Amino acid sequence: MITKRKNHLLGDVIPVIIIAAILIVLKEFKLISTSRLLILQYIGLYSIFVLGINMVNGYLGIFSLAHAGFMASGAYAAAISSKYFFKESWMFPLILLFGGLIAMLIGLIMSIPSFKAKGDYLAIITLGFSLIVQSFLQNWRFVGASKGINNVAKFTNIYWVYGCLLFAIIIVRKFINSKYGRSLKAIREDQVASELVSVDVKRAKTIAFAVSAFLIGISGALLVHLLGYTSPSAYGYTNIVDGLVMVYLGGMGSITGSIVGATLWQILIQTLKNLGTWRWVVGGGLLCVIMIFLTNGIFGNKELSDAIHAIRKYFSRSKTNKTISEETTK
Amino acid sequence: MNNEAIVSFKNVCMYFGGVKAIDDISFDVDEGQVFGIIGPNGAGKTTIFNVLSGIYKPTSGDIYFHNRRINNLPPNYITGNGITRTFQNIRLFENQTVLDNLKIAHYSHIHYGIMDVIFTSNRFKKEEERIEEESLAILDFMNLTAYAEQKAGALPYGAQRRIEIARALSCKPEVLLLDEPAAGMNPVEIDELNQLILKIRNQFNLTVLVVEHQMRLVMEICNEILVTNFGRKLAIGKPNDIKNNPEVLEAYLGKVKSNE
Ligand SMILES: Nc1ncnc2c1ncn2[C@@H]1O[C@H](COP(=O)(O)OP(=O)(O)OP(=O)(O)O)[C@@H](O)[C@H]1O
Ligand SMILES: [Mg+2]
Numbered sequence: 001m002i003t004k005r006k007n008h009l010l011g012d013v014i015p016v017i018i019i020a021a022i023l024i025v026l027k028e029f030k031l032i033s034t035s036r037l038l039i040l041q042y043i044g045l046y047s048i049f050v051l052g053i054n055m056v057n058g059y060l061g062i063f064s065l066a067h068a069g070f071m072a073s074g075a076y077a078a079a080i081s082s083k084y085f086f087k088e089s090w091m092f093p094l095i096l097l098f099g100g101l102i103a104m105l106i107g108l109i110m111s112i113p114s115f116k117a118k119g120d121y122l123a124i125i126t127l128g129f130s131l132i133v134q135s136f137l138q139n140w141r142f143v144g145a146s147k148g149i150n151n152v153a154k155f156t157n158i159y160w161v162y163g164c165l166l167f168a169i170i171i172v173r174k175f176i177n178s179k180y181g182r183s184l185k186a187i188r189e190d191q192v193a194s195e196l197v198s199v200d201v202k203r204a205k206t207i208a209f210a211v212s213a214f215l216i217g218i219s220g221a222l223l224v225h226l227l228g229y230t231s232p233s234a235y236g237y238t239n240i241v242d243g244l245v246m247v248y249l250g251g252m253g254s255i256t257g258s259i260v261g262a263t264l265w266q267i268l269i270q271t272l273k274n275l276g277t278w279r280w281v282v283g284g285g286l287l288c289v290i291m292i293f294l295t296n297g298i299f300g301n302k303e304l305s306d307a308i309h310a311i312r313k314y315f316s317r318s319k320t321n322k323t324i325s326e327e328t329t330k
Numbered sequence: 331m332n333n334e335a336i337v338s339f340k341n342v343c344m345y346f347g348g349v350k351a352i353d354d355i356s357f358d359v360d361e362g363q364v365f366g367i368i369g370p371n372g373a374g375k376t377t378i379f380n381v382l383s384g385i386y387k388p389t390s391g392d393i394y395f396h397n398r399r400i401n402n403l404p405p406n407y408i409t410g411n412g413i414t415r416t417f418q419n420i421r422l423f424e425n426q427t428v429l430d431n432l433k434i435a436h437y438s439h440i441h442y443g444i445m446d447v448i449f450t451s452n453r454f455k456k457e458e459e460r461i462e463e464e465s466l467a468i469l470d471f472m473n474l475t476a477y478a479e480q481k482a483g484a485l486p487y488g489a490q491r492r493i494e495i496a497r498a499l500s501c502k503p504e505v506l507l508l509d510e511p512a513a514g515m516n517p518v519e520i521d522e523l524n525q526l527i528l529k530i531r532n533q534f535n536l537t538v539l540v541v542e543h544q545m546r547l548v549m550e551i552c553n554e555i556l557v558t559n560f561g562r563k564l565a566i567g568k569p570n571d572i573k574n575n576p577e578v579l580e581a582y583l584g585k586v587k588s589n590e
Contacts, residue, residue, distance in 0.1 A: 171448070178447040178454070179433075179440045186423050186434045193421040196383055197435035198410035198501050207444065301425070 015304065020162050027158055037158060038226075042266045044161035045222040048168045050246045050258040052215030057244075058252035059176065060208040061188030063119070066110050066126040067216050067243045069133035070103045072235035074217025075224040076137060077102035079149045082225065092155040092225070096164065099221030100214045107213020111206045130240060137232040148231025149224070156226035164222060165259075168215050172255055180207050185253070241283050242269075248290045251297030256304040261297065335394070336361045336537050337382065337413075337505055342391030344377050351377040353561040354391070359505075359554075364531060364538045366552035366569075368545075370581065374561040375541040376418055379507050382539075383415050384408040395505070410438030414498040415507035418541075420490050424483025428474060428493055431482050432465035435500035465500060471533065472496045472526075487514065492526075499534060506530070508540040512547045520544055524551045549573065557581070 023040060026032040049071065056064045078099030086095045113125045138146045175181045183204040186194040195201055224230040242265065250261020269279060290297065335358035344352045352374040359365045367375050381388045384405035393401050400408055423431050440461060446454040469475050472492050477485055482493055491511060498506055512520050524547055531538050542548045548555060549569045557564040557572060559581045565572060572578055
């Protein structure tokens with residue numbers, strides 16, 4: 001009755017490949033306007049961002065607000081590296097890696113408070129972290145203080161974005177299906193019980209924060225090389241709220257959900273761009289609506305691949321029925 | 331202290347502020363025994379398990395496992411190295427499948443690292459296959475195969491109790507702690523549970539510590555019994571001695587005596 005899930009990767013990877021193929025056609029044959037192409041790139045890079053947030057807020061179940069700080073670290077580290085060291089476009093992978101690694105290092109440090117602090121307190125600590133990073137950048141002359149960094153090479157293109165997204169999906173997928181991923185979900189449900197079935201909670205949290213920050217750092221690196229500039233104002237409350245909206249909208253603890261959340265929200269805010277300050281109202285309002293009516297988000301703890309698995313199971317006409325009736329309370 | 335004991339408590343105290351949950355408790359458990367702990371509500375039975383499994387550090391006294399002092403070790407380490415437990419109020423990972431509940435508990439016995447995960451190395455694949463097989467074998471042994479892919483939280487109470495034991499067994503313990511495994515069971519079910527506990531003990535070469543209110547369970551399968559009352563040791567001995575111990579009768583059946 002236990003159908004092995006050998007092809008679990010397919011469910012999430014195949015759609016991405018199909019999307020990538022469509023993107024290539026769209027771009028190379030100029031079937032899409034530049035502004036639409038830009039939105040597609042936002043969708044891709046924010047999907048990576050949301051996948052990163054989901055590692056901690058979703059799978060591990062910690063309400064963290066550190067993502068703005070991680071994104072800023074990744075973006076600034078990458079921008080500095082491409083301005084001073086990796087100036088050629090073929091070095092872009094190194095730039096992305098550098099952004100990711102610096103953010104990861106900071107993520108490792110940020111995992112320490114999560115060993116002891118819980119709930120509201122941890123939320124405040126991570127919020128404090130994000131705001132400290134922002135004000136640090138606002139005051140650091142070397143990176144342009146509040147003016148930020150300008151004239152960053154625009155290395156990012158749609159292929160890099162979706163290549164990185166594919167990479168991010170594969171990495172998250174692998175972690176989630178390993179003992180580390182299982183322990184994250186266990187900690188989310190009951191930390192004490194996890195420890196009492198031998199799960200190393202500190203290690204699991206460290207890994208979750210590291211992977212999370214790494215992915216968010218890469219999304220930051222992509223963003224700054226897409227826009228060609230960055231400034232501290234991009235990593236404040238707006239960024240924090242955007243991250244939360246996307247992750248809750250799409251669904252906690254879901255790869256598919258991360259992508260869906262990023263896609264819907266990016267389309268929404270990019271089409272409503274001229275809203276100005278009202279954007280805040282829409283963002284905050286949507287967050288309220290999600291929390292009230294869509295508590296689990298669209299794909300909360302579900303994956304597209306689950307559906308594929310279910311369909312396949314259905315067609316393989318499983319012989320499940322015989323075993324079910326066996327149990328009464330013994 | 332008896333050097334052959336697998337678990338020893340030596341003058342262990344656990345105070346919560348003014349509450350003396352356990353107070354100067356000493357006992358030895360020999361390897362392979364089924365060791366019962368009984369006592370009225372609030373007598374400190376669960377607290378004995380809590381300090382033994384590392385959730386709480388005892389206020390004073392020492393706890394030994396294979397003659398090694400374990401008071402200051404973290405719970406996941408103690409569990410990974412041979413002492414596992416179930417809970418009085420079932421604490422399964424309710425939203426995970428039964429199979430995943432068991433796989434989670436294999437944690438300390440899975441030998442691969444982060445790099446194996448990233449590159450899906452052969453070692454990773456072999457270990458994942460191994461723990462899947464081992465988990466399924468335990469489920470089979472516990473008669474739970476039908477539930478493997480169902481969410482643990484949705485299952486009947488009796489099944490959940492057995493899943494908790496199955497999950498504890500997945501940690502590959504030497505010592506299994508069962509906290510009121512017979513709670514809410516009728517006499518027939520208790521007899522079945524008795525057989526199951528003995529069967530598990532023999533199959534997995536375990537030492538079992540069991541906290542229970544149900545005399546039917548305790549008296550039938552325990553080799554030795556510790557009686558606690560208000561955190562203190564009242565008596566320790568063979569089931570028959572305990573049955574006839576006046577102090578125990580007093581603590582348990584005090585009212586009956588005065589009525590007579
Ligand atoms: N974490 C804690 N903080 C404060 N007091 C505690 C704590 N844990 C246990 N106690 C107290 O210690 C005493 C013993 O509790 P314990 O749970 O060990 O009893 P028990 O013998 O398991 O009882 P029961 O049969 O009801 O399960 C009780 O008075 C309880 O209130
Ligand atoms: Mg108890």
